[in-house]
Amino acid sequence: MTSTPLDTTRALVEALRDPDAYPHEATQVEVLETHISFILLAGHHAYKILKPVDLGFLDFSTLARRREDCERALLLNRRFNPRLYREVVPITGTPDHPRIGGREAVLEYALHMERFDPACTLDRRIERQPPPRPAWDDFARRLGEIHAELPRAPECSRFGSPELVRRHMLDNFEAVLSRLPALEDRIGALERATRECLDASENDLDLRWRGGWIRECHGDLHLANLLQEPGRPIELFDCLEFSDTLRIIDTLSDVAFLLMDLDLHGRGDLHHRVLSQYLEAANDYMGLTLLRPYQAYRAMVRAKVAAIELEQARARDAAEEERRARQALESHLLLAEHYLDERTQTPLLLLMHGVTGSGKSRLALDLVEALGAVRLRSDVERKRLLGLAPEDDTRQAGRNAYTPAMHRATYRRLLALAFGILDAGYPVIVDATFLRREYRLPFLQLAQRLGLPVRILHLTAPEAVLRERVVQRARAGSDPSEAGLEVLAHQMEAIEPLTEAERALAIGIDTTRPLDVEALAQELDAAHVTQRIPDVSQK
Incomplete structure (x- = not known):
């Protein structure tokens, strides 16, 4: 069977489980995997290695592109969390005996980070030990202040324009349907509802675009990219660096990702509290007509990710990963349908x-x-x-x-x-x-x-x-x-x-x-x- 570039990277990651591959103490090396990367946890350090994949909305298919993305990730993430992000390092040696650093021919690049306990990410803590409300209040206010200070989209650019928002929202449906054609009726209904919502929101989207609310945002602001370690505030990490068009967006779309994820975990109470505190800090009350469409969009982004993970799990015949991906897909589709439902409560x-x-x-x-x-x-x-x-x-x-x-x-x-x-x-x-x-x-x-x-x-x-x-x-x-x-x-x-x-x-x-x-x-x-x-x- 012919090996693929992803197989080669997976083998390299396995070889990097050897503690001797690191220039520092690492008695045991753990490996985490997402749909686009591997994260190696070694001692007090973490190394993120990108998968050599081209998913349409991102392209890491060459070594040069992966290096460029690591460098961008380092630069952009330091805006949100300079403590965690250290440097970009080469991986050298041989495929069987690689090592971090060195001056030999480069096999791969990795983003070097300060390690933290994965159990401290909020997707894991939200149900068993969520941060107290004052920590959420502080984070929501800081996020509003951060958004207010982030660079605005370049003048005359199309970032965050109504037509670009429309394209991004509709692209998600094609990405899911191309992998799961059996969902044609359901995805079709969601797409029609989204088109109707976009038509009704055209003026509001234009006002946001022209009003300076398009900023260089985090772009991937869900609970898995938030953490709270003992004695520390809630912190952001792992911004979306691989696409300017997906990162330079409406600030309200950025926070909508977090609100959607809180709903997914059954914490509507925190959703409302965070939203109110954020709006006050950001002085941004006039975009609320777009919040539900943005939340539906974010739910479909995660549905797309689940569809990709489902496809990758099937290719490896990984039954448990396939089950989890299918469950995530269903949960996010249900949320998208909820947000696009026209029936809403009467305001008070x-x-x-x-x-x-x-x-x-x-x-x-x-x-x-x-x-x-x-x-x-x-x-x-x-x-x-x-x-x-x-x-x-x-x-x-x-x-x-x-x-x-x-x-x-x-x-x-x-x-x-x-x-x-x-x-x-x-x-x-x-x-x-x-x-x-x-x-x-x-x-x-x-x-x-x-x-x-x-x-x-x-x-x-x-x-x-x-x-x-x-x-x-x-x-x-x-x-x-x-x-x-x-x-x-x-x-x-x-x-x-x-x-x-x-x-x-x-x-x-x-x-x-x-x-x-x-x-x-x-x-x-x-x-x-x-x-x-x-x-x-x-x-």
């Missing part, structure tokens, strides 16, 4: 109401998970209007964030953002004090105009508790809110009680008592109160 507008320290932000974030909502925070948007970051101190910047003019400007911004999010089909939680009726009324009128349910959560706590919370928050220094005891005292004097019409929409919550968030979410989720809302324009 939820207004938090209460003075500073009453617990609005904490409850709002809990409800983000339970309702699948997006949170808007007045403390963040107020600073954004002043040209400041959430962690910046307005006093040190010489700005007064609590003037009547700033209050009005902040509520106008919150209203505009809420409209866009509701219009995209997502529930919105507006985390603000809403102490004055003039601030509440435009939001209630917006819900009436859109025919959407709206509720007010009226949060209270004893004054002594409020004061203690405000002092502790200031001492911690980790919250965007700068409202101190003086602001609290002013708010308690200035608060305007809810009108009769508003009280019909309100749910009172004493935040010093235990609260069943899931029960509250079910009550809110079932609310279809627009038909019962009195005329909110009347006092």
Whole structure:
């Protein structure tokens, strides 16, 4: 039987199991395999060797191309994780006795990395030991900040253009169908739904492309490419380096990969939390109409990968690998069908109401998970209007964030953002004090105009508790809110009680008592109160 280039590489990898092939201590060498690479784990080091394959969307068929890709991977991944990525090294010696490094004729190239425990990747941890929520919050915020700083697509380039997005989405169907023709009906239905979605989203895609949201992204941002080692934050690695057109994309498409993978593992709660925290950090609320199509696209990318792995497993007669690939294919096809289903939940507008320290932000974030909502925070948007970051101190910047003019400007911004999010089909939680009726009324009128349910959560706590919370928050220094005891005292004097019409929409919550968030979410989720809302324009 004639050997193929892949057989030759596989034999080389087997020979590299010898610890003597390495210039450092390696008592045992482990080998991991993906559809495009082998990863050798040797001591405290890892070496990634690319397979000599041409899959259409990537071409590693020559040694020169594999070397070039390793060098690009080193350069690009250092943007996201300089700690892990070391150098590109040659593999020399003979096919039977290769070694890492050396000056002899080169057999292959490898990307040299810092080794980490594969059990720390989040695809393995997500079900048995997921990172705590603060770690997810920190990662989502850092990802939003990273995306905001990444280089934009070159001017006049077609990266991220509507026609290129269309081509990439539709190419996935052909890639699956060419390997699994028995799925013709199912893949055909998914392709038709995608075409309809793309036709409806043409203007939104064009706005993203022209609006500067096409950046040099990670491109392969799923759980297997995230890790958290003991004592460290969640980290990114292994960006998609082999194709500029698949990497220089809409930032929302990048994060959609992670959100899809969280759904795949049954963690919709984390999906919603990460999304809301990311959007806030990235200041990117206006692309949400494209999120579901992007998630469907990402599900089909992984379906394509599963189809390739299925094909490779069949060629090796590897029954267990074939079973896993078939299972992955089915799971991702189901997700794609779900995202392209036109039936979506009715958006809800939820207004938090209460003075500073009453617990609005904490409850709002809990409800983000339970309702699948997006949170808007007045403390963040107020600073954004002043040209400041959430962690910046307005006093040190010489700005007064609590003037009547700033209050009005902040509520106008919150209203505009809420409209866009509701219009995209997502529930919105507006985390603000809403102490004055003039601030509440435009939001209630917006819900009436859109025919959407709206509720007010009226949060209270004893004054002594409020004061203690405000002092502790200031001492911690980790919250965007700068409202101190003086602001609290002013708010308690200035608060305007809810009108009769508003009280019909309100749910009172004493935040010093235990609260069943899931029960509250079910009550809110079932609310279809627009038909019962009195005329909110009347006092």
